[in-house]
Amino acid sequence: xxxxxxxxxxxxxxxxxxxxxxxxxxxxxxxxxxxxxxxxxxxxxxxxxxxxxxxxxxxxxxxxxxxxxxxxxxxxxxxxxxxxxxxxxxxxxxxxxxxxxxxxxxxxxxxxxxxxxxxxxxxxxxxxxxxxxxxxxxxxxxxxxxxxxxxxxxxxxxxxxxxxxxxxxxxxxxxxxxxxxxxxxxxxxxxxxxxxxxxxxxxxxxxxxxxxxxxxxxxxxxxxxxxxxxxxxxxxxxxxxxxxxxxxxxxxxxxxxxxxxxxxxxxxxxxxxxxxxxxxxxxxxxxxxxxxxxxxxxxxxxxxxxxxxxxxxxxxxxxxxxxxxxxxxxxxxxxxxxxxxxxxxxxxxxxxxxxxxxxxxxxxxxxxxxxxxxxxxxxxxxxxxxxxxxxxxxxxxxxxxxxxxxxxxxxxxxxxxxxxxxxxxxxxxxxxxxxxxxxxxxxxxxxxxxxxxxxxxxxxxxxxxxxxxxxxxxxxxxxxxxxxxxxxxxxxxxxxxxxxxxxxxxxxxxxxxxxxxxxxxxxxxxxxxxxxxxxxxxxxxxxxxxxxxxxxxxxxxxxxxxxxxxxxxxxxxxxxxxxxxxxxxxxxxxxxxxxxxxxxxxxxxxxxxxxxxx
Amino acid sequence: xxxxxxxxxxxxxxxxxxxxxxxxxxxxxxxxxxxxxxxxxxxxxxxxxxxxxxxxxxxxxxxxxxxxxxxxxxxxxxxxxxxxxxxxxxxxxxxxxxxxxxxxxxxxxxxxxxxxxxxxxxxxxxxxxxxxxxxxxxxxxxxxxxxxxxxxxxxxxxxxxxxxxxxxxxxxxxxxxxxxxxxxxxxxxxxxxxxxxxxxxxxxxxxxxxxxxxxxxxxxxxxxxxxxxxxxxxxxxxxxxxxxxxxxxxxxxxxxxxxxxxxxxxxxxxxxxxxxxxxxxxxxxxxxxxxxxxxxx
Numbered sequence: 006x007x008x009x010x011x012x013x014x015x016x017x018x019x020x021x022x023x024x025x026x027x028x029x030x031x032x033x034x035x036x037x038x039x040x041x042x043x044x045x046x047x048x049x050x051x052x053x054x055x056x057x058x059x060x061x062x063x064x065x066x067x068x069x070x071x072x073x074x075x076x077x078x079x080x081x082x083x084x085x086x087x088x089x090x091x092x093x094x095x096x097x098x099x100x101x102x103x104x105x106x107x108x109x110x111x112x113x114x115x116x117x118x119x120x121x122x123x124x125x126x127x128x129x130x131x132x133x134x135x136x137x138x139x140x141x142x143x144x145x146x147x148x149x150x151x152x153x154x155x156x157x158x159x160x161x162x163x164x165x166x167x168x169x170x171x172x173x174x175x176x177x178x179x180x181x182x183x184x185x186x187x188x189x190x191x192x193x194x195x196x197x198x199x200x201x202x203x204x205x206x207x208x209x210x211x212x213x214x215x216x217x218x219x220x221x222x223x224x225x226x227x228x229x230x231x232x233x234x235x236x237x238x239x240x241x242x243x244x245x246x247x248x249x250x251x252x253x254x255x256x257x258x259x260x261x262x263x264x265x266x267x268x269x270x271x272x273x274x275x276x277x278x279x280x281x282x283x284x285x286x287x288x289x290x291x292x293x294x295x296x297x298x299x300x301x302x303x304x305x306x307x308x309x310x311x312x313x314x315x316x317x318x319x320x321x322x323x324x325x326x327x328x329x330x331x332x333x334x335x336x337x338x339x340x341x342x343x344x345x346x347x348x349x350x351x352x353x354x355x356x357x358x359x360x361x362x363x364x365x366x367x368x369x370x371x372x373x374x375x376x377x378x379x380x381x382x383x384x385x386x387x388x389x390x391x392x393x394x395x396x397x398x399x400x401x402x403x404x405x406x407x408x409x410x411x412x413x414x415x416x417x418x419x420x421x422x423x424x425x426x427x428x429x430x431x432x433x434x435x436x437x438x439x440x441x442x443x444x445x446x447x448x449x450x451x452x453x454x455x456x457x458x459x460x461x462x463x464x465x466x467x468x469x470x471x472x473x474x475x476x477x478x479x480x481x482x483x484x485x486x487x488x489x490x491x492x493x494x495x496x497x498x499x500x501x502x503x504x505x506x507x508x509x510x511x512x513x514x515x516x517x518x519x520x521x522x523x524x525x526x527x528x529x530x531x532x533x534x535x536x537x538x539x540x541x542x543x544x545x546x547x548x549x550x551x552x553x554x555x556x557x558x559x560x561x562x563x564x565x566x567x568x569x570x571x572x573x574x575x576x577x578x579x580x581x582x583x584x585x586x587x588x589x590x591x592x593x594x595x596x597x598x599x600x601x602x603x604x605x606x607x608x609x610x611x612x613x614x615x616x617x618x619x
Numbered sequence: 620x621x622x623x624x625x626x627x628x629x630x631x632x633x634x635x636x637x638x639x640x641x642x643x644x645x646x647x648x649x650x651x652x653x654x655x656x657x658x659x660x661x662x663x664x665x666x667x668x669x670x671x672x673x674x675x676x677x678x679x680x681x682x683x684x685x686x687x688x689x690x691x692x693x694x695x696x697x698x699x700x701x702x703x704x705x706x707x708x709x710x711x712x713x714x715x716x717x718x719x720x721x722x723x724x725x726x727x728x729x730x731x732x733x734x735x736x737x738x739x740x741x742x743x744x745x746x747x748x749x750x751x752x753x754x755x756x757x758x759x760x761x762x763x764x765x766x767x768x769x770x771x772x773x774x775x776x777x778x779x780x781x782x783x784x785x786x787x788x789x790x791x792x793x794x795x796x797x798x799x800x801x802x803x804x805x806x807x808x809x810x811x812x813x814x815x816x817x818x819x820x821x822x823x824x825x826x827x828x829x830x831x832x833x834x835x836x837x838x839x840x841x842x843x844x845x846x847x848x849x850x851x852x853x854x855x856x857x858x859x860x861x862x863x864x865x866x867x868x869x870x871x872x873x874x875x876x877x878x879x880x881x882x883x884x885x886x887x888x889x890x891x892x893x894x895x896x897x898x899x900x901x902x903x904x905x906x907x908x909x910x911x912x913x914x915x916x
Contacts, residue, residue, distance in 0.1 A: 298755075370684065370737070390726055391719060403718045404775065412766045412912040419762025420755070426725075427751040430732055434747065438684070439739035495714070501775030504714035508698065508723075511711060515697030518633070519690040519840060526673055526836025529680040534739040538831055552744045560752055563897040 009047055010062040010073045013083070014119045014132075016043035017090065021111030028104040034097075037107045041094035044087040044118060048080060055080045056482065061124075072124040072181055077483040082121040082252055085338050086245040088465070089345045090114045095458035096237030096349050099451070100356050105146065110238045113139035113246060120249045125181035126170045134163060136249060137217075140242055143234045151229030154576075158226045162216030169209035172202065186260050193267035203261070203268035207278055210257055211285075218250025219312040220319060221289045222572045227312050228296075232304030232361075236352035237455070239304075240462075243311040244345035248337055251318045254282060255330075258322070275411065276325050283323025287417035289316030294424035295564060298557050302361050303354065303436065306428055307347050310387070313421060314340045320418065321402045324409040327488045328498060331480045332401030338476060339394035339469065343386040346462040350380040353451035353459070354436060363431075364553040368441030368534065372448045377437050379459040384429045386466045389422055392509040394466045397473035397496065401489065404498045431556055439551035440534050471505050628708050629701065636700055639871070640846025641665045643853070646875065647882055654886045669842045678835030681738045688734015689833070689840040692727040696847040699723035703854050704777050704863060706870040716775035720855065721765060724810070727848055728754065731841065735829030746828020749893050750819040753809055756900040757816075761806045763908030767799035768859055770915040781863030789862035795914035800860045802908045804880065809896075810852055813885035818893050853877050 020040020024033035054060060059076040075083070097110060116136025123129040137159045145152035174180060176198050177188035192198050212223070219227040231239050257265075269277040290313050297309035318340065321333030353376045360366055370377040386395035399422065406415035450456075469476050474493035481488050490497035494506035535544045544550065555561070561568065645662035652659025680686055702720050704712040715723075732750060735743040769775055771793060772783050790796040809816035820828045833841060853874040857864060861877070864870035891899065 368739070371682065388729065389722060390729065391722060396722065400718055407766055407769050407775075410770070410916060412763070412770060412916065413909070415766050416759055416762045416908075416912075419765075420759045423755040423758030426729070427755050430729070430736070430747065430751055433733070434736045434744065438736040439744070498775075500769075500773065501716035501718065502714060503716065503719050504711075507711055507714045508702075508719065511698040511701045512694055514629075514701075515694030516690060517694075518697060519693035519844075522673075522693070522840055522843065523686065523690050523836060526839065527675055527677050529678045529686065532679045532681065534681060537738065537740045538742065538826070539740075540826070550739055550741050552741060552748070556744075556748055557752065559748075559892075559894045560755070560897065563894045 008062045009051065010060060010075055010122060011064075013044045013047045013075075014073065014115055014122060016040050016047075016115075017111040017118070018115035021108045021115075024111070025104045025108035033104050033107055037111060038091075038094045038098065040111055041087075041090050041114065044083065044114075045091050048084050048087055051075060051080070069127040070125070070181070071128040073119075073122045073128065074124040075122060077479075078255070079121045081334065081479065081483060082248060082337070083118050085248065085341045086114070086117050086121065086241075089241050089244040089341050089462070090117075092345055092349065092458040092461045093237055093241040095454045095461070096240060096352055097235065099453075099455040100237045100352050101235050106143065106235055106238065109139040109142040110235075110241065113143070114241065117241075117245055117249055121252060124183070126173075126185075127180055130163075130167065130170065133166070133249070136246060137163060140230070140246060143238055143242070144230045146234075148229065148233035151226075151233045155226040155230040157580075158216050158223060162213040162223070165209040166213035169206045169213065172206055172209075176202070182256075182260060189261050189264040193264045196267075198264070198268075200268045203264060207257070207261070207265055207269075210253070211281075214250045214253030214257070215285065216250070217253065218247055218315050218319060219289070219293075220250075220285050220316065221292045221312075224289065224293060224312045225573050225576055228300075228305050228308040231308035231311060232302065236304070236348050236355055237458070240345040240348035240352070240458075243308070243348060244341040247311065247315050248318075248341065251315060251322070251333070251337055254319060254322050275409070279323050279325035280411075281323070283320050283325075283411060283414050286316045286318070286320025286323050287414045289313065290320060290421035291417050291424070294421050294428070295560075295567075297428045298424055298431065299561055299568075300428075301363055301554065303351055303363060303366075303432065304361055306432060307344070307351060310347075310425070310428055311340075311344050313425070314344060314387070317399070317402060317418065317421070320414060321405060324405050324411060324414075326405055326409050327484055327486065328401065329405040329409060330484055331477060331488050332398060332405045334480050334483070335398035335401055335473070335476055339386065339398040339466070342462050342465045342469075343383045343393075343395055346379060346383040346459060346466065347387070349455060349459050349462065350376055350383060353455050356455070357448050357451060358445055363435035363556075365442060366436045366445070367439045367551050367553065368437070369445065369448065370437040372441075372445070373450050375456055376451050376459070379456075379463050380433075380437070382463045382466055384433060386470065388426050388429050391470075391503075392505045392512065393470035394468075394473070395470075397470060397476075397503070397505060400503050401477075401496070401498070404501050408498070408500055427557070427560075435551075435553060435556070440549065443546075471509050473503075473505050625710070629710060632705060632708055632710060633697065633700070635867070636705075636850040637843060637846055638666075639874075640848070640850040641669070643849050643874070643878055644842075644846055646878065650879065650882045651886055654883075665842065665846065669839050672834075672839035672842065673836055675835040678837060680837075681832070684737040685734050685832075686837070688730050688732075688737065689837050689844065690730075691733065692730030693840050693844040693847065695723060695726035695730055696844050696851060699726070700847055700851040700854075702777075703851060704781055704858060705854055706864045706867045709778060712777050717765060717769065717777055717780070717859075718775060720777065721761075724848070724852060724855065725754070727844060731829050731844075734837075735832070738832040740832050742825045742827075742831040743829050745825050746819055746821075746831070749821070749825075750829065752893050753816060753818055753896060756897040757806045757809045757904075760802045760900055760904035760908045763905065763912050764799040764803040764806065765859075767796060767908070767911040767915045770912065771796055777858055781858055784862035785865075790860045795911050796860070798907055798914070799911040802904045802911060803856070803860065805904045806900075807852070807856060807877075808881055808884060811849065811881055813881055815885075815888040815891045816896055817885075817890060818896055821890060824890075849878075850874070 017040045024036045063072040116132045119132030141156045215223045265278040293309045293313035300306040318333045321329045386393040389396045389399045472493045477489040495504040644665040649659045701711045702715040732747045857873045861873045
């Protein structure tokens with residue numbers, strides 16, 4: 006009997022390999038789908054077991070003991086990832102025609118699950134690398150430059166992590182989380198690991214997880230990598246894979262929280278290291294939000310938006326209070342479902358129209374009504390309209406940020422949510438409304454598997470919006486305490502309340518009254534888009550009535566000063582300098598001149614002589 | 620187990636709020652007229668306007684979302700109103716706190732934008748763009764003002780805010796919160812859509828912006844929405860800074876006081892352009908907001 010945890014982790018990978026090897030149309034989709042559904046089924050089956058006790062499994066491979074554990078926290082992350090993973094597989098059945106995509110998409114799925122379930126650094130790092138490699142292979146197929154940018158940053162992150170693991174191993178002699186945690190806890194009072202070393206380990210881990218989460222200034226890979234791949238896969242890439250970074254930050258708390266507190270102390274009553282994380286999150290929220298508003302490409306817009314939303318999670322974790330963790334963990338779920346939904350909608354649009362620029366689109370709401378409805382749910386959830394899941398999680402983060410006495414960080418969330426409003430409306434306007442370009446006349450509704458995938462992600466948005474208590478009850482259990490009170494429909498924190506069901510009812514009452522006023526009025530007559538007010542002038546089809554380019558030009562002008570500086574250009578320049586340096590090194594040393602090679606020999610001999618060897 | 624008293628209160632409050640909202644709109648027009656040495660329309664003029672619009676023989680539509688936008692906006696305004704403690708009538712206010720109400724007060728904007736965008740009119744689009752940029756710009760000082768209040772009183776619950784203020788004096792009597800009130804009042808001007816921040820509708824520039832295509836019953840819905848929203852927002856201001864009210868008359872007096880300040884400011888200032896507004900909001904109100912927040916820490 007093979008252990009259930011191994012099945013959960015490796016089922017997608019095996020399915021991916023089979024789908025790749027067989028490569029028969031129809032079969033590869035079926036195999037892929039089954040492989041993607043297995044983890045979700047097993048996680049559902051293990052739900053009640055996990056609530057009582059953790060499920061453990063360990064295996065020894067080439068001298069290392071790999072430990073896997075399904076506890077309340079890893080179950081939560083794995084369940085979110087596998088939900089998005091199933092939706093991704095359904096979406097890919099429509100959008101992907103190649104077995105190559107199936108192999109690597111499912112491989113990264115395995116990597117993500119493995120990262121969440123690992124209980125030691127060997128497995129964690131191996132599967133982390135598998136996740137990175139597979140997602141890199143997905144991107145390189147379409148765009149080499151962007152994929153290499155992603156790869157180099159990921160490698161920097163991964164090897165920063167490797168160094169940190171190395172230092173930890175040297176200091177504690179252990180690789181599994183439980184022992185390291187124990188050792189660091191004891192060391193907090195002993196102080197055998199100096200403050201500088203602790204700070205170094207913290208900085209290295211921050212780099213490693215910051216890259217995956219897309220924290221500013223390490224976010225530059227995200228816009229390129231998220232857009233230059235199959236958009237159904239991006240649902241997983243940005244919905245679940247970016248959560249590995251967020252999970253890493255949690256791990257940081259679990260492993261070294263107390264030691265970091267002891268070493269770095271507090272700053273104005275906040276934990277210093279948490280304060281740093283909170284500000285990284287706040288800056289990410291605002292910077293990526295502003296960049297999202299100014300994009301002209303649907304994929305770029307959502308890529309920056311995804312970075313911005315993951316910033317919320319980091320910010321919430323950085324607050325350091327249990328309410329903050331609850332808010333951040335809830336946002337992990339709601340971000341996964343609404344952003345996954347967004348990417349599937351994007352996949353449908355790109356599949357059916359073949360266009361990605363806002364300037365080429367418009368008026369699609371009539372052609373793809375179901376996709377539009379799904380897009381609208383995602384928009385309402387992301388913008389934080391009660392009663393949807395996005396609001397419940399943001400509400401918790403607001404409460405936590407203000408209660409934790411970090412007013413400026415909380416101010417950043419206010420600004421961030423205003424910006425989120427602006428960019429989702431940009432998406433609504435440019436894609437769905439207004440005049441339809443004549444080449445989009447024969448666009449059809451998205452194919453069925455993609456529609457099912459969207460529905461799978463739309464339902465949690467509604468369900469956990471109206472009944473956020475389902476999630477918070479689980480989170481209470483995970484975090485060990487009654488952090489968010491209330492029942493299934495009502496959230497109660499020490500300082501505030503939010504009754505989602507009552508808000509829904511009030512909104513329904515309001516809509517009913519407004520609807521009655523509407524019905525009472527006269528009959529309506531439908532007219533064409535071009536039959537419109539144009540300062541009293543006649544309008545014909547040749548006019549372009551929709552503003553499709555530079556929609557937020559005034560904002561770009563107001564931000565002119567800040568937009569002069571770009572991390573993207575900074576990294577490009579850095580890469581250029583490194584390349585030039587490598588070139589000049591090659592030309593000056595390997596110059597083909599025999600005499601200079603003999604000079605090198607002479608210099609080495611001289612050094613050896615001075616050293617006293619000869 | 621229906622709570623008939625609550626249901627009656629809700630119905631009564633909705634009728635009262637809509638009616639008073641229209642009267643507020645009338646007061647606004649009347650006061651503006653008097654400031655410019657005109658007689659102005661009677662105070663109940665907005666009600667007549669709305670009834671006239673409802674009585675139109677035919678409305679035109681650009682599709683489902685075009686109809687849904689104004690309905691959604693009015694619905695959300697009504698929902699927001701139900702969660703604000705209005706004098707002795709607490710309605711649903713125990714079930715949602717400041718953050719929820721602050722969000723619900725912004726939702727109608729999305730409804731209007733949604734409908735306006737689906738009309739495909741370029742003037743609407745410019746209006747939508749300006750509206751959202753105003754919102755992005757005002758969000759930071761707005762948030763800081765709210766944070767200052769929460770930090771001072773230590774609660775998010777509107778009911779508790781009211782009782783705390785009745786026990787310890789109004790918010791504006793606290794120096795730090797007085798600064799927050801100034802910030803909020805500047806933002807309030809934009810929330811009500813009055814000069815110098817009436818950039819969204821800007822009648823002289825972009826022919827009413829988002830509302831340009833709306834006529835007939837859609838416009839009537841938007842008028843009603845504006846009335847309810849006006850009532851809800853002034854009540855929100857009173858609850859946050861002026862200690863709430865123990866009866867409807869007190870509430871009304873405070874609401875009108877708030878409204879008059881807004882009208883006086885609006886009648887003497889010309890309109891900002893949108894980029895000026897953004898730069899303005901990110902300068903003085905934000906600085907004052909940060910000061911207020913730091914003073915309450």
